[in-house]
Amino acid sequence: MKETKFISILSKVATVIAICMYVSYIPQIINNLHGNYGAPLQPLVAALNGLLWCIYAYFKKQRDWPVFLANFPAIIFGLATFLTSFPW
Template sequence: MQEETKVIRIIGRLASVMSVLMYVSYIPQIISNLNGNYGDPIQPLVAGINCTVWTIYGYFKLERDWPIIAANIPGIFLGFFTFYTALH
């Protein structure tokens, strides 16, 4: 049982890192948007909303889920900023 908990913790950390990397990958689209090569705004808008909901969920659980919160906060800012810069 202890080994399963360790494996699950490792998977949780990996998933958190991958989530942050997924939202950091918006930076090239933001740069393109700012240079006039606009991308589709729908996906980053939905990602920003999704991250907001997950952050609220993680924060208001009886025991706060800090990995979920930490993994989704970058997505809130980068998702909505990517959406904003894609509008033209």
Template sequence: MAFTDKQIRILSIVATMMAVGMYVAYIPQIQMNLAGQKGAWLQPLVAAINCTLWVIYALFKKNRDIPVALANAPGIFLGLITFITSF
């Protein structure tokens, strides 16, 4: 079964929103870290590195993939903030 262009567009929007939501979910952990309830540091660091690689890939490939870049950009910043505040 092949998807139509409209279905792919909808899928890219939903996937982008879900990815952003996944990284926005770091905000409560950041708040707990700042309140003294320190969380794990490894997962947010690896997420930030992973997101950086995906953004570079999406922006520098021949046909830019803006939804992939937009979906992963928040993970760079929120992952790093979560990592830094976990100490």
């Protein structure tokens, strides 16, 4: 297998796995909304990390869409998890 084909397949698989990782925050969000609050620090850091990677991927000379798409859900789900981690 040529390196470029391998890298193309790897980027797609890694993107799907990263999205699954951030979507897995949904049960914690549900628990938070039901009063079973989780720790807020990790999802906040995940959201900030995702934001930084999205900025990097978007503003590169040649945009890196797999990196952007893999990290964008971190912003949404990380912030949602963080914000629901507190008994407002």
